[in-house]
Amino acid sequence: MTKQAKQIHLAAHFPGVNNTTVWSDPKSGSHIEFSSFERFARTAERAKFDFLFLAEGLRLREQNGKIYDLDVVGRPDTFTVLAALAAVTDRLGLAGTINSTFNEPYEVARQFASLDHLSGGRAAWNVVTSWDAFTGENFRRGGYLPQEARYERARTFLRTAWELYDSWHGDEIIADKESGVFLIRGEAGRFEHRDAHFDISGQFNVPRSPQGRPVIFQAGDSEEGREFAASSADAIFSRHGTLAEGQVFYADVKGRLARYGRAPDQLLILPAATFVLGDTDAEAAELAGVVRRQQVSGQTAIAFLEQLWNRDLSGYDPDGPLPDVDPDLGEHTIARGRASVRMHRDPMAIAAQWRAKAEAEKLSIRDLIIEITARQTFVGSAATVAGAINELVQADASDGFILVPHITPGGLDEFADTVVPLLQERGVFRSEYEGSTLREHLGLDPLTTSSAF
Amino acid sequence: MTAPTHMHLAVALDGVGWHPAAWREPRARPAELYTGRYWTDVIAEAERGLLDFVTIEDGFSLQSSRTDRVAGRLDAVLIAARTAPLTRHIGLIPTVVVTHTEPFHVSKAIATLDYASNGRAGIRVRVSASPAEAALFGRRDFPRLNLADRDDPAVRHLVTTLFDEAADFVEVVRRLWDSWDDDAEIRDAATGRFVDREKLHYIDFSGDHFSVKGPSITPRPVQGQPVVSALGHAAVPYRLIAKGADIGYVTPRDSGQARQIVAEIRAARDAPDPVRVFGDLVVFLGPSEAAAAGRKARLDELAGAAYTSDATVFTGTPARLADLLTEWQRAGLSGFRLRPGAVPDDLEAITRELVPELQRRGAFRTAYEADTLRGLLGLRRPAGRYAHVGSN
Numbered sequence: 001m002t003k004q005a006k007q008i009h010l011a012a013h014f015p016g017v018n019n020t021t022v023w024s025d026p027k028s029g030s031h032i033e034f035s036s037f038e039r040f041a042r043t044a045e046r047a048k049f050d051f052l053f054l055a056e057g058l059r060l061r062e063q064n065g066k067i068y069d070l071d072v073v074g075r076p077d078t079f080t081v082l083a084a085l086a087a088v089t090d091r092l093g094l095a096g097t098i099n100s101t102f103n104e105p106y107e108v109a110r111q112f113a114s115l116d117h118l119s120g121g122r123a124a125w126n127v128v129t130s131w132d133a134f135t136g137e138n139f140r141r142g143g144y145l146p147q148e149a150r151y152e153r154a155r156t157f158l159r160t161a162w163e164l165y166d167s168w169h170g171d172e173i174i175a176d177k178e179s180g181v182f183l184i185r186g187e188a189g190r191f192e193h194r195d196a197h198f199d200i201s202g203q204f205n206v207p208r209s210p211q212g213r214p215v216i217f218q219a220g221d222s223e224e225g226r227e228f229a230a231s232s233a234d235a236i237f238s239r240h241g242t243l244a245e246g247q248v249f250y251a252d253v254k255g256r257l258a259r260y261g262r263a264p265d266q267l268l269i270l271p272a273a274t275f276v277l278g279d280t281d282a283e284a285a286e287l288a289g290v291v292r293r294q295q296v297s298g299q300t301a302i303a304f305l306e307q308l309w310n311r312d313l314s315g316y317d318p319d320g321p322l323p324d325v326d327p328d329l330g331e332h333t334i335a336r337g338r339a340s341v342r343m344h345r346d347p348m349a350i351a352a353q354w355r356a357k358a359e360a361e362k363l364s365i366r367d368l369i370i371e372i373t374a375r376q377t378f379v380g381s382a383a384t385v386a387g388a389i390n391e392l393v394q395a396d397a398s399d400g401f402i403l404v405p406h407i408t409p410g411g412l413d414e415f416a417d418t419v420v421p422l423l424q425e426r427g428v429f430r431s432e433y434e435g436s437t438l439r440e441h442l443g444l445d446p447l448t449t450s451s452a453f
Numbered sequence: 454m455t456a457p458t459h460m461h462l463a464v465a466l467d468g469v470g471w472h473p474a475a476w477r478e479p480r481a482r483p484a485e486l487y488t489g490r491y492w493t494d495v496i497a498e499a500e501r502g503l504l505d506f507v508t509i510e511d512g513f514s515l516q517s518s519r520t521d522r523v524a525g526r527l528d529a530v531l532i533a534a535r536t537a538p539l540t541r542h543i544g545l546i547p548t549v550v551v552t553h554t555e556p557f558h559v560s561k562a563i564a565t566l567d568y569a570s571n572g573r574a575g576i577r578v579r580v581s582a583s584p585a586e587a588a589l590f591g592r593r594d595f596p597r598l599n600l601a602d603r604d605d606p607a608v609r610h611l612v613t614t615l616f617d618e619a620a621d622f623v624e625v626v627r628r629l630w631d632s633w634d635d636d637a638e639i640r641d642a643a644t645g646r647f648v649d650r651e652k653l654h655y656i657d658f659s660g661d662h663f664s665v666k667g668p669s670i671t672p673r674p675v676q677g678q679p680v681v682s683a684l685g686h687a688a689v690p691y692r693l694i695a696k697g698a699d700i701g702y703v704t705p706r707d708s709g710q711a712r713q714i715v716a717e718i719r720a721a722r723d724a725p726d727p728v729r730v731f732g733d734l735v736v737f738l739g740p741s742e743a744a745a746a747g748r749k750a751r752l753d754e755l756a757g758a759a760y761t762s763d764a765t766v767f768t769g770t771p772a773r774l775a776d777l778l779t780e781w782q783r784a785g786l787s788g789f790r791l792r793p794g795a796v797p798d799d800l801e802a803i804t805r806e807l808v809p810e811l812q813r814r815g816a817f818r819t820a821y822e823a824d825t826l827r828g829l830l831g832l833r834r835p836a837g838r839y840a841h842v843g844s845n
Contacts, residue, residue: 140662
């Protein structure tokens with residue numbers, strides 16, 4: 001008996017504040033006007049995508065003590081844009097990153113419950129933790145959390161939010177004009193929660209929302225992050241988009257679910273993926289090279305190098321060879337407010353690798369940075385890309401992809417028009433929405449209040 | 454341009470109306486209160502009446518534990534955002550409790566509402582001294598006081614502290630709106646720069662209650678400064694209105710009191726732009742005095758008590774209400790924020806009867822004359838406070 005083909009899940013990431021997003025192209029529109037978000041969301045919904053995703057950053061990034069000005073700068077408030085998008089879409093899931101460090105559970109739970117009501121059950125929350133005093137300077141509570149306390153706080157934050165959601169069962173409001181009974185239980189919403197992080201009590205003032213609670217995303221890749229996802233998340237925003245890496249990650253995370261009494265299909269693995277399409281594979285490959293050069297200007301290449309070298313390299317020529325000085329191994333001071341910097345665990349070793357690669361392949365600074373940072377996940381004709389996506393999903397490297405276009409707001413159009421129909425023809429992607437909530441799109445079991453604990 | 458004799462009109466939306474029994478009216482839609490469609494319908498009706506704006510009540514506490522009252526409400530900023538793309542002209546002013554929220558989040562949320570509505574956003578700031586509301590956050594404790602007793606020194610101290618904090622909150626929100634110059638985005642391919650960082654500004658606010666660094670993550674909103682408003686009943690909130698707001702909602706009992714309050718607020722104003730003082734009234738309207746009174750009496754009976762309010766409660770015909778508003782306008786009020794006793798009945802009486810009555814008298818606009826809320830209120834778009842400073 002042949003295994004039935006898995007259904008692919010697809011989502012659209014609004015182009016973000018990083019150098020994947022190409023702003024210098026004539027087709028690049030506003031990153032802040034609502035019309036861009038509306039256009040992008042309508043395309044995603046036309047293509048029957050599961051959801052749209054919006055990232056968040058709570059302090060403008062800095063390099064060398066100055067605001068980083070080479071990428072798109074500026075973004076809207078996540079909740080507000082998603083609520084406005086609920087007005088111009090009907091089925092598309094609305095997912096956003098919301099930081100659990102610079103917020104309080106009561107307020108965030110209330111905002112997501114409101115979004116879920118106002119969208120008819122389409123809200124999703126990518127739970128992230130932040131830790132740095134740099135971002136904390138924008139908040140009255142300030143902020144610094146040691147690494148080990150971050151997931152602990154995120155976990156209790158989420159559990160607290162769930163208690164708030166489950167304080168309403170969904171049957172309380174009858175609003176019977178005749179008898180004058182609005183609420184069948186005056187104690188609806190009652191909660192009391194005390195732990196090391198939160199000591200709160202009262203009555204939650206948003207009745208149970210269509211999904212019961214927002215769909216929960218998790219994006220961390222660490223051991224704690226994977227365990228957190230296995231215990232609490234509905235989907236993982238992963239970065240393992242290749243076959244081999246993806247399969248290892250997929251098996252690892254899905255394997256953790258049984259310990260929490262969860263079935264493998266109740267946690268979706270959705271890597272982020274970039275793409276470049278062309279009429280032919282050759283044309284797409286050529287175009288991909290052009291896009292990579294747009295993404296990594298000479299200035300951007302130097303900035304990337306500075307993040308590893310941890311020193312000012314503005315005097316170097318991006319079209320020349322790599323610096324002969326070594327990285328500064330002192331406290332990391334050059335770049336603040338970006339996550340990627342933390343990944344350079346052994347700067348000397350990486351610098352040695354980069355130098356060797358540049359010498360062997362005769363690469364300039366800019367060439368090298370293009371090679372190591374900007375390679376797209378899917379490059380080819382629509383047929384090639386559709387085939388590659390399907391192959392990865394059927395081989396259990398993922399359950400689908402969160403696509404990251406490089407142009408705002410039209411960067412999804414070609415994918416919607418050419419790749420999606422091919423996936424639909426193969427019977428591996430929906431031609432119409434079957435459900436109305438995001439949980440339904442993702443194939444997640446409906447929640448009951450008791451199942452949350 | 455609004456003629457000098459034109460008054461401004463707004464409605465304050467709270468659930469299905471301000472009367473606790475309003476949800477039992479035949480045309481009320483209480484079970485739909487938690488849907489986008491309900492709020493879109495209500496705000497679209499206000500827009501058909503050419504009103505300047507709607508305010509949306511909010512708070513973190515459950516309204517009451519009584520089973521015969523409406524319970525639960527959605528976040529007001531998100532309600533406003535949900536209706537923004539589906540309306541064109543009307544201003545959207547959600548209530549935000551500033552005592553428990555982050556000015557950084559609130560500033561970018563209202564800026565984003567301004568983008569989603571193309572320049573129609575505002576905010577009504579609300580202070581909360583409620584121990585129960587504080588317990589939902591668990592970050593501060595307030596003493597249990599009778600807040601109505603304004604002579605109690607403990608009440609005075611708490612109220613003054615919270616309003617001072619609210620003033621700092623407004624200052625931070627406003628500085629963050631100005632923290633990007635209008636022309637900060639340059640997209641200069643030659644130098645590879647998306648923004649001119651000389652046009653982004655740290656706000657470096659440091660006060661008794663909190664400090665905020667900036668700049669905002671959101672560029673300067675469409676109106677530059679969305680409209681800030683607050684409700685006040687006494688000297689301390691009047692000072693907040695005078696120093697930090699564009700609109701103050703006040704609750705005079707008669708035109709003499711209206712005159713006094715307007716004078717008090719104007720005297721404390723030191724900003725270059727005028728402050729718009731709106732009179733708040735709860736309204737129960739009907740085709741005759743008797744019909745209006747009968748409706749209110751029926752609602753009172755259902756609620757088991759006569760309705761009382763911090764604001765004047767008007768019961769009568771739209772024509773009589775027009776008389777009263779005209780009289781109070783002469784006392785110096787710029788406009789009125791009407792709180793409909795029941796929605797849709799009193800809302801439609803405002804948009805379909807009061808408004809035409811005022812139009813016949815030449816006292817209200819016959820078409821929207823501006824695209825932004827500041828424009829409707831006759832307020833200019835201010836230059837950013839840091840523009841041309843050039844510091845970073």
